[in-house]
Amino acid sequence: MTNKKKEKKKKKPVKASQGNILTGRTQELEGSIKYYTEQLCKLRMEKEIIEWLIENPERADLTALDLQRYGADRFPETWWWCHPDLDEVWDVGEDMPKAEDYHWGNYWSGFNKDVERYVIDRAKWRVPGLEFEINQAEERLKNLSGKMW
Numbered sequence: 001m002t003n004k005k006k007e008k009k010k011k012k013p014v015k016a017s018q019g020n021i022l023t024g025r026t027q028e029l030e031g032s033i034k035y036y037t038e039q040l041c042k043l044r045m046e047k048e049i050i051e052w053l054i055e056n057p058e059r060a061d062l063t064a065l066d067l068q069r070y071g072a073d074r075f076p077e078t079w080w081w082c083h084p085d086l087d088e089v090w091d092v093g094e095d096m097p098k099a100e101d102y103h104w105g106n107y108w109s110g111f112n113k114d115v116e117r118y119v120i121d122r123a124k125w126r127v128p129g130l131e132f133e134i135n136q137a138e139e140r141l142k143n144l145s146g147k148m149w
Contacts, residue, residue: 029144032144033141033144033145036137036140036144037141039137040134040137040138040141043130043133043134043137044134046130047127047130047131047134050123050126050127050130051127053119053120053123054120054123054124054127057116057120060116060119060120060123061111061116063119064111064112064115064116064118064119065111065115067115067118067119068104068105068111068112068115095125096122096125097118097121097122097125099118102114102115102117102118103115
């Protein structure tokens with residue numbers, strides 16, 4: 001008599017293009033939906049912060065101080081703050097408030113109110129572009145969210 005070990009069948013790996021019977025979506029599609037949902041959340045939060053900053057311009061002092069002292073390094077997700085040195089790199093339109101139109105100090109010269117005005121002006125400039133990005137992300141998410149098969 002021979003002892004035969006029962007061989008377990010290995011599960012086949014799930015392909016990204018395979019669908020889920022419950023949701024009617026592929027894993028690739030699920031990944032895209034997750035990505036756009038996260039992006040939409042970030043954009044809405046950014047808009048909320050900007051609107052609060054515009055409504056409370058007296059609270060722009062800390063943002064302005066950070067920007068004046070450390071540049072845009074402290075704001076990795078919000079590229080549009082752009083320290084004066086970076087304005088040449090980002091060509092995003094003529095209507096963007098130019099950093100050279102404002103008086104910038106440095107870490108040792110003390111705080112400058114003109115930087116505060118720059119922060120508010122850039123925030124006001126960013127709102128229409130942000131609303132456009134939010135609308136695009138919502139539209140894309142809406143198109144992706146339905147059953148695909």
